Amino acid sequence: MSSEATTKTTYHIPIGPIHPALKEPVHFEFEISGERIIDVDVKLGHVHRAVEWASRKRNPVQILYLAERICGICSYCHPIAFSLAVEAAADIEVPERAEYLRVIQGELERITSHILWAGVAAHEIGFDTVLFLTWEIREKALDLTEYLTGNRVTKGITMIGGVRRDITKDMIPRIQKDLKFFKDNFQKLAHIFLDDKTFKMRSQNCGILTKEDALKLCAVGPTTRASGVKKDVRVDTSYFAYGDLDIDYITPDKLTGKINGDVYDRIITRLLEVKQSIELIEQCIDKMPAGDIVAEPKIPKLLAQLKKVNGEGVGRHEAPRGEVIHYVKLTGEDAPYTWKVRAPTYNNILPWIPMLKGEQIADIPIVAASTDPCMSCTNRVAIVNNGKHYELNKEELHRLSVEKTRRLMR
Amino acid sequence: MGFSMLGPVFKQMFKKPWTNKFPAKYQPSSTTKYLEAVGVGKAKINPPIPTPPNFRGKIKYDKDKCIGCNLCIKVCPCGAIESKPEEKKIKIYLARCCFCSQCNDVCPVKCLSMGDEFLLAGTDPYSKELIVE
Known part of the structure; x- marks a missing residue:
């Protein structure tokens, strides 16, 4: 024992749950040898808010606004994935115009989220001038969001079977003006992020996630696409109006010709996605047909219709961070029988381990930030029993999981 | 560079x-x-x-128009609306309101609308400014 203690060359460094370098509560335990990271352990569950439990007392229309509050940045993709799930369960057909409007809102959220992320990434490596430059653009994106939906963050635009607000003809010049602003500034931003020496030094060959690891750990969104895995719900399932639009997987080899899977590649992927989103919104405005924006405008009638439904549905949407999945089971009552949320960050946490191994301590913030983590979205399992907080091990979790499956099948 | x-x-x-x-x-x-x-x-x-058009601020309530159907209570996500059954009217606690304007959409007589006012912070959730009736 004592001889082991004297020859020990590695150290454990706990970081978090509350730490100045972390924006949200997450606990890391690093095993460090000198400056190198040998091993990483991640612990979650510090911001569990029982959102799913709260849904048991609410009807589907009320849950839309609850889902909006799972995450502030993804305040569109959670309600839309929920309504996709409910639409699948209740066989509601969404009008074509609403499908296009949904694409516009989703892509606008992607622009806002990716630009926010770019600023945070710049901040993490100490490049704060770029933070302010990117957030100047984001401010415009938020203003446009406010113009289209009524509020800046909690948009309240989703309705089961469509959207709540239409884009009228007189709104289009303003949208085009802002899109032009994004395009002009996008060039500037891309130049700073992709050609700057500081960014290249910090991000190239840092936090590498290989294609095999990305596939094995089921990474989603830009994190996996930066490693060369072609996975994007928008292309794979062509929901909403994505089937009619010109859209392709964004992988970093489109710009550089090769895939490294490092932080630099993740920056490229996100920046190219911003450009793609701008183009998608333009296409939508051109192609949008006239018609209804919601399948059933009378909400009491919609609620009565949903009350009769006996079935389950899954909603998948490509959120800015990756694929978000909502599962809903309706059993002919006011509130759904169950509602399960799988946020994209949940899949993007395990890839941190291969990314961080072998890196230096100072690389932790940028590598962790490069997956665009969102802890509040993720925290789903935390068990508090008689005031005691305990974690579940694998076997027990599996047993509970099997039990839940059986219960749901009943 | x-x-x-x-x-x-x-x-x-x-x-x-x-x-x-x-x-x-x-x-x-x-x-x-x-x-x-x-x-x-x-x-x-x-x-x-200035707030943009269609901004969702403090709720305006036209009491005379209200028929007391209580549909708004059914859809309010945060339980901010209380029914006053003897008068057949409603009472809205803005401290709980999440400004989604779902009650505006569901109202059959359109007695509710969203205003422009957004400076609603206060220390007392039951103060006069934070209750609409």
């Missing part, structure tokens, strides 16, 4: 600030005292930037 930031920095020095100095140009030593002074007309508030 070296000094590529210099241009934007110099431009920034002579540009008008993007932000609107609200509620005062400089941080007052005591915000409460400043607001009290505004209340009696001694100081002037720097106006906030």
Whole structure:
């Protein structure tokens, strides 16, 4: 024992749950040898808010606004994935115009989220001038969001079977003006992020996630696409109006010709996605047909219709961070029988381990930030029993999981 | 590359600030005292930037039109609306309101609408300003 203690060359460094370098509560335990990271352990569950439990007392229309509050940045993709799930369960057909409007809102959220992320990434490596430059653009994106939906963050635009607000003809010049602003500034931003020496030094060959690891750990969104895995719900399932639009997987080899899977590649992927989103919104405005924006405008009638439904549905949407999945089971009552949320960050946490191994301590913030983590979205399992907080091990979790499956099948 | 930031920095020095100095140009030593002074007309508030059309602010309630159908209570996500059965009217607690305007959409007689007012912070959730009836 004592001889082991004297020859020990590695150290454990706990970081978090509350730490100045972390924006949200997450606990890391690093095993460090000198400056190198040998091993990483991640612990979650510090911001569990029982959102799913709260849904048991609410009807589907009320849950839309609850889902909006799972995450502030993804305040569109959670309600839309929920309504996709409910639409699948209740066989509601969404009008074509609403499908296009949904694409516009989703892509606008992607622009806002990716630009926010770019600023945070710049901040993490100490490049704060770029933070302010990117957030100047984001401010415009938020203003446009406010113009289209009524509020800046909690948009309240989703309705089961469509959207709540239409884009009228007189709104289009303003949208085009802002899109032009994004395009002009996008060039500037891309130049700073992709050609700057500081960014290249910090991000190239840092936090590498290989294609095999990305596939094995089921990474989603830009994190996996930066490693060369072609996975994007928008292309794979062509929901909403994505089937009619010109859209392709964004992988970093489109710009550089090769895939490294490092932080630099993740920056490229996100920046190219911003450009793609701008183009998608333009296409939508051109192609949008006239018609209804919601399948059933009378909400009491919609609620009565949903009350009769006996079935389950899954909603998948490509959120800015990756694929978000909502599962809903309706059993002919006011509130759904169950509602399960799988946020994209949940899949993007395990890839941190291969990314961080072998890196230096100072690389932790940028590598962790490069997956665009969102802890509040993720925290789903935390068990508090008689005031005691305990974690579940694998076997027990599996047993509970099997039990839940059986219960749901009943 | 070296000094590529210099241009934007110099431009920034002579540009008008993007932000609107609200509620005062400089941080007052005591915000409460400043607001009290505004209340009696001694100081002037720097106006906030106007809200966009269709902004969802403080709810306006047209009591005469309301028929007391209670549909708004059924869809309110945060339980901010209370029924007054003897009068067949409603009471809205803004401290709980999440400003989704779902009650506006569901109202069959359109007696509810969203206003422009957004400065609703207060210490007492049951104060007069935070209850609409």
